[in-house]
Amino acid sequence: MNTTTSTNAQKTPVTLLGLGAMGTALARTWLAAGHPLTVWNRTPGRAEALAPEGAKVADSAAEAVAASTLVIACLLDDASVGAALDGVDLTGKDLVNLTTGTPAEARARAAWAEERGARYLDGGIMAVPPMVGVPEAGGYVFYSGSRQLFDLHRATLAVPVGTTYVGEDAGFAALHDVALLSAMYGMFAGATHAFALIRRENIDPVAFAPLLIDWIKAMVDPSVGQTAHQLVSGDFTTDVASNLAMQVAGAKTLLTTAEEQGVSPELIRPQFDLMRRLLATSTGEEDLTGTVDLLLT
Secondary structure (H helix, E strand, O other), X not given: OOHHHHHHHOOOOEEEEOOOHHHHHHHHHHHHOOOOEEEEOXXXXXXXXXXHHOOEEXXXXXXXXXXXXXXXXXXXXXXXXXXXXXXXXXXXXXXXXXXXXXXXXHHHHHHHHHHOOOEEEEEEEEOOHHHOOOHXXXXXXXXXXXXXXXXXXXXXXXXXXXXXXXXXXXXXXXXHHHHHHHHHHHHHHHHHHHHHHHOOOOOOHHHHHHHHHHHHXXXXXXXXXXXXXXXXXXXXXXXXXXXXXXXXXXXXXXXXXXXXXXXXXXXXXXXXXXXXXXXXXXXXXXXXXXXXXXXXX
């Protein structure tokens, strides 16, 4: 008896469209877990490289889609998904789109898939390729769309990285993805400014880094949670550790120091401008939470 064949037959077959760095990492984890895998890539060489590992290489996207009910797209962008699946029969297919896109693109793609007889899940990957297949790395994917479809394929989708379902609205996975990434880049902006301030001084960046990391952690943990609760309650003045007026006054020192150090304030000035706008319409006793609504256009 062929034990490998017997084991594989019990695993959900997967079709994977797209074999960039992320797609290849995903493919290898499903293969290692014993899932029958059919792959297609616009550049055939990347697909053929997985054949020795057990992948079935399809000559076209249509052939790949026909091979499995569960079809996963991990392509360059939303336009690539449309191009790859143009004219392909999706009737009865479960399409999981792990291609990075916007919430609006996800909602439109969900409607597009449903019009073609497919069920749809959108995914936002919160991981980089080296984290795939490494549970302790903490990577996961946000999923949104059909809850029934997510529950059906959850075990298979969880093979490469963790899964977090965020709602029936197909755009929510992309929205969560972009929101977290936006926060990440805001954090990077602050860290970049901090390193620029010490750049010309006799201060070792390596010795400074742990201080910066610890400070960011200490500030982010209570602040983000409090902002969330204040947005829900509508009360921006309870348990405020450092009120708006005090922080606006302190901003002058930060901007003056940047000028003295020969550092552009372009990464931090927008936040201070928002704080000043908020102060102009308030008593100054509140937290910074009101700046959230100032961003809404």
